[in-house]
Amino acid sequence: MKPLGNLPSLEAVIQELGKLPGIGPKSATGLGYHLVSLPPERVKRLAELLQVLPDRIGYCSACGMLTESDPCVFCREPSRDRSLLCVVEESLDALSIEKSGAFNGLYHVLGGTLSPLDGVGPAELRVKELLERLKSDEIKEVILATNPSVEGEATASYLRNLIADLGSGIQLSRFARGLPIGGDLVYTDEETLALALQTRKPMEGE
Amino acid sequence: MKPLGNLPSLEAVIQELGKLPGIGPKSATGLGYHLVSLPPERVKRLAELLQVLPDRIGYCSACGMLTESDPCVFCREPSRDRSLLCVVEESLDALSIEKSGAFNGLYHVLGGTLSPLDGVGPAELRVKELLERLKSDEIKEVILATNPSVEGEATASYLRNLIADLGSGIQLSRFARGLPIGGDLVYTDEETLALALQTRKPMEGE
Known part of the structure; x- marks a missing residue:
């Protein structure tokens, strides 16, 4: 007003x-x-x-995560699997993955996605730091967990080529795609639906 | 999270x-x-x-409006019609009315509605101050602009009786009801629709 x-x-x-x-x-x-009505x-x-x-x-000097202590709680925690690295766009993505409880490796925060039109190239992301980690650390698998968006896919492709070029035999992976749990066919976008159909799995059990 | x-x-x-x-x-x-990503x-x-x-x-000592100067800009403005008083629940209500550009009188902020179950009686609202103003000021009409809710209606009724008892011949009014402009019959609640039908007006022009 x-x-x-x-x-x-x-x-x-x-x-x-x-x-x-928002x-x-x-x-x-x-x-x-409301604020002026509060004590x-x-x-x-x-x-x-x-x-x-x-x-x-x-930012954590090791993984690039937002943190108040360096290294961050994830990098510092001895019980985490140091052979598994999850590459995400932003710190908040790592927080979401952490909430799922399904991941116990380390993270690497890129700080965004490649976006040439906005002037974001590899130098603006933490790509060099990622390659350094892959060369020196004991990483066996890298999950490229950028978002399933155009920019996220392009960034994942770029990183896949870069990491393959290292010739280090590191396993690369990406999150599975399909219908979200509790999702509704009617409200699922056509691309997801087509992909879920094409990559359908045989039903288990009997 | x-x-x-x-x-x-x-x-x-x-x-x-x-x-x-919210x-x-x-x-x-x-x-x-987002805040940590800002400069x-x-x-x-x-x-x-x-x-x-x-x-x-x-709060304005005259009308009870939230303000940083006392009296507030509304009470201070000499061009406003001092014979017309609009009684609202909260300062934000007055702001909305002001935005409509259709009102040029003074305001009186009650600070809420009567709500016996929450322990809000007349003493918790600026009711005494309202009666004082009606006795001393040159007010000819009072618009009881509490919300069209159960509590708002009850508060307006209570004030109507109280002001009628003053025997001061002050005109009392309340905002018109009906379909909102740009509204849609399908999305209008039944009570509003019934009221709008019962209080329908003859069409002008021909």
Whole structure:
């Protein structure tokens, strides 16, 4: 909503909130008014947390993950399988994989995908660091877990060629594709449906 | 998502964001990760704005509106019609009415609706202040602009009786009801539809 000049401090907060992803002008206004209805301590607590956030957060020197300690908890944990490396676009992707509970290897965060039109080439991603790790570490398998998008696929292809060229015999893999669990045929996009049909598996059991 | 211990500062921010209305755990996580991807100055600017917010915002001593100056811009503006008073639940309601551009009187913010089950009686709202204004000010019409909800209607009824008892000959009114402009019959709730039908108006022109 347009500022009315009555509440410049609140309007400044609303404007900043409205710049965040997924928060439109109406939500930002609602959030702003909610903030002034909260006990002052709660707003100040959020302010203090935000104030220190940028100084506390950095990147793991080994895997590129967002972390407050270097190396990060994943790289530091001795029980993790150091022969298995999962390459992801962003730290948040690793968090999602971690939540699945199905992975116990190490991560490597690229920091995005190749996107020549946006000026993102291999030098803008942590590709050199990935190759260094593959040369020196005891990695046997690399899961190229970039997103199943055009950019994610292109990045995975590029990395596959690069890693194959190393001639190190490292196994490369990519997440399986198909219908999501709990998905609905009607709401599945045509490409996924076609792929799921073409790569159908024999039913087990009897 | 469950905290992983890697980013306690970020997780604290995500937790606070997740307590705000309309921000679920997934949105809060996304927002948190977006915040750490921003230039530190932007996050710190938001932090500073939030830090001063609770100290800067107060209530207008005349109308109860959230404001940074007392009296607020509405009460202070000499061009506004002081014979017309619009009673709203919250400051944000007044902002919406103001945005419509159709109102040029003064406001009175109740600070909520009567809600006996939540312990909100007339003493918890700015009802006494409203009656004081009606006795002393030059008000000729009061628009009871509480929401068209059960609580809003009950509060409007209560105020109507109270103001009628003053015997001051003040005109009372309430917003018209019906189909919203650009609305769709199919998506209109039954009560609104029934009311719009019962209170239908003869078509003008020919």
